Amino acid sequence: MVSKALSTSEKRAALHQVAGKLAEFCQSIYPLLIAHADDWGCLQGDAFTIKHLVDPTSPRRVGEFEAALVALHNVGLITWYEADAKWYVHIRGWFTHQQLKGHDKDGRKRQYPAPPENPNKIETSAQIRPESPKPALREEKRTELKRTEPIRSPNESGTAEDEDRRKTENQEVAAFIRAFCDVYAKHRHGARYFIKREKHVPLLRALLATYGHERLMKLALVLLKTDDEWVHHTDRGIEILSVKASWLDNRLAEYEAQHGALKVTA
Numbered sequence: 001m002v003s004k005a006l007s008t009s010e011k012r013a014a015l016h017q018v019a020g021k022l023a024e025f026c027q028s029i030y031p032l033l034i035a036h037a038d039d040w041g042c043l044q045g046d047a048f049t050i051k052h053l054v055d056p057t058s059p060r061r062v063g064e065f066e067a068a069l070v071a072l073h074n075v076g077l078i079t080w081y082e083a084d085a086k087w088y089v090h091i092r093g094w095f096t097h098q099q100l101k102g103h104d105k106d107g108r109k110r111q112y113p114a115p116p117e118n119p120n121k122i123e124t125s126a127q128i129r130p131e132s133p134k135p136a137l138r139e140e141k142r143t144e145l146k147r148t149e150p151i152r153s154p155n156e157s158g159t160a161e162d163e164d165r166r167k168t169e170n171q172e173v174a175a176f177i178r179a180f181c182d183v184y185a186k187h188r189h190g191a192r193y194f195i196k197r198e199k200h201v202p203l204l205r206a207l208l209a210t211y212g213h214e215r216l217m218k219l220a221l222v223l224l225k226t227d228d229e230w231v232h233h234t235d236r237g238i239e240i241l242s243v244k245a246s247w248l249d250n251r252l253a254e255y256e257a258q259h260g261a262l263k264v265t266a
Helices: 004-008 010-018 020-036 048-053 062-075 134-146 159-186 199-225 237-244 245-259
Strands: 042-044 078-083 086-090
Touching: 004 010, 010 020, 010 062, 020 048, 020 062, 020 086, 042 048, 048 062, 048 199, 048 237, 048 245, 062 078, 159 199, 199 237, 199 245, 237 245
Parallel strands: none
Antiparallel strands: 042 086, 078 086
16 A cells, blocks of 8 residues: 555655755655565565566666666655665665565565664765766856767767677667577477567666677576476566576576586577
8 A cells, every 4th residue: 555645745745855867766765665565564575676667668777677666765654774785775664654464374484684783874975876967957057158068978869889899789679579589499399489579678778788689598498497486477588587586596596506507599
């Protein structure tokens, strides 16, 4: 449940001071975090997983999701905490609005570690600190008066280097899609996997940037072969691969530690 009290929440309003130009983005993903939380108000919380779990079609980068989590933590809407070298999100005040009855009496146990009772604020680094829009406006005016073009980094949109990078990314995504469909058909009795390009291509770009082609193919193979109960009602496709990437990577690491490198053949 999302309470209508959120509309007038002082903590939500404080995001405009804390998050700068990311304020409305923070406000938009907060209800999505609630929707994906478990019975104790927790969910896996590394920025990559949060992006591909709660808002996989967002054009925002992983770094912006990280900055949003920091801002939501610092205003007191969530606790973003680390336990056993993994990150988690806890929705503060969870049981005030979620009137669950008997959820802890039918054998269910916490899936994630409990959050700290008195979390400290997170100091924002230069990499994840939200930028104020004012310097950008001043820079734009100065550039216009001098009639000069701003210097852009090689990776910035519109440069030749950026075009080459995008071309390479597209080739990597296309190669992975072909390989994935072949492996999918082999392990799904010849079934053909339907690619939703608008949804799947952005997911695959992010996944390939993190894991690389070979490692990601191994994760796909683990997904297609696992007998865990949670996967029985899924299509074992790219969206599930994205959501469960961290879990699959852990399973793969455990397997390879015991049996050596996993071989992928189409």
